[in-house]
Amino acid sequence: MTDDAAAPSPEILRYAAFATRPEGGNPAGVVLDASGLTDGRMLAIAAGLGYSETAFLTPGQAAGEYRVRYFSPLTEVPFCGHATVAAAVAVAEHTAPGRYVFATAAGDVPVEVERGADGLLRATLTSVEPKVEEVPAADVEEALALLGWAAADLDPALPPRVAYAGARHLVLAVGTRARLARLDYDFDGLADFMRARDLVTLQLAWREASEVFHVRDPFPVGGVVEDPATGAAAAAFGAYLRDRGAVTAPVVLTLHQGEDLGRPGVLRVELRAEDARVRVSGTAVAIR
Known part of the structure; x- marks a missing residue:
């Protein structure tokens, strides 16, 4: 198991989801590569940010596949929509818009990111069976x-x-x-x-x-x-x-x-x- 004290600090990105400006919508933290982070470290990062949720991604075996975990300041939650949108846009900005699959505790969630006529990236997630x-x-x-x-x-x-x-x-x-x-x-x-x-x-x-x-x-x-x-x-x-x-x-x-x-x-x-x-x-x- 990774020693949290010795592990390097991951890059923490911040996005406002469901908004066209940073002051709107719902802020979310995004860690694009959470490989090696323990549950305690992820919870501490989420608590430090203080946002409703922070998404922690671990790249999968195939291109566009990610394991995603979501932590609030107090606990892990099975799925979070606004952090999914934020994470997908962050992935698109660091790679390219396209289709991804987020493997969450609730199940696989397909997400597609496209750039709109206004120049903004828009993410569409497809829920698990409701x-x-x-x-x-x-x-x-x-x-x-x-x-x-x-x-x-x-x-x-x-x-x-x-x-x-x-x-x-x-x-x-x-x-x-x-x-x-x-x-x-x-x-x-x-x-x-x-x-x-x-x-x-x-x-x-x-x-x-x-x-x-x-x-x-x-x-x-x-x-x-x-x-x-x-x-x-x-x-x-x-x-x-x-x-x-x-x-x-x-x-x-x-x-x-x-x-x-x-x-x-x-x-x-x-x-x-x-x-x-x-x-x-x-x-x-x-x-x-």
């Missing part, structure tokens, strides 16, 4: 109490569910944008609630139009009050909307996130009729 589960009424009641919300705040057309597309998220949709904007929750209590149910974030959502949503993601289990732009939750949310019949594939959804934190970002979610997997795309820019 699933949606019922939520016990007692769990919904407890989650609402921890958020300081009431059952009357929820949108009856979009009932609570747990959705998965690489990580588990509790989806709670509210009836007004004003309710979504007011978020002041019991950090420790919600963290305990989520750990007990293997939840990575809560996907809080408000529907502005048929294909446009505003979302927020508390992330206390990762040591972060709120995730500014959440690709894994966006993929799970797309699966949730399809499962509930709230949208009909093929469809492209626009999710706005981070506005209430002063870090606006945009996530594009694509559902295809012939494939249950969800595609999430966005730009990423380097934080210098």
Whole structure:
């Protein structure tokens, strides 16, 4: 095993995902070659950065293949969408845009990076097979109490569910944008609630139009009050909307996130009729 004290420090890149400028979207750390780093060293790097997640890549046997692990400041998570987008753009900048396969703890995630007409690199990830589960009424009641919300705040057309597309998220949709904007929750209590149910974030959502949503993601289990732009939750949310019949594939959804934190970002979610997997795309820019 590598001695962390003796091992050289890896190059740590910083990107803002789902944004066109460094001040927007969700910051992520990226280590392009984590060969030889122990779990403890990766966790320490992620904690030192303080971002929601840092992606650690190890090149695979074939070109374009990478093993990827994701660490928050407190723990490892099975999959992270915004760090995937950031890592894919970082790989493209250091090699060339193209198609990659990220081997994650949740499964293989294909990612394609293209350069847009605006000159920015855009990454599109394809989720693992998603699933949606019922939520016990007692769990919904407890989650609402921890958020300081009431059952009357929820949108009856979009009932609570747990959705998965690489990580588990509790989806709670509210009836007004004003309710979504007011978020002041019991950090420790919600963290305990989520750990007990293997939840990575809560996907809080408000529907502005048929294909446009505003979302927020508390992330206390990762040591972060709120995730500014959440690709894994966006993929799970797309699966949730399809499962509930709230949208009909093929469809492209626009999710706005981070506005209430002063870090606006945009996530594009694509559902295809012939494939249950969800595609999430966005730009990423380097934080210098």
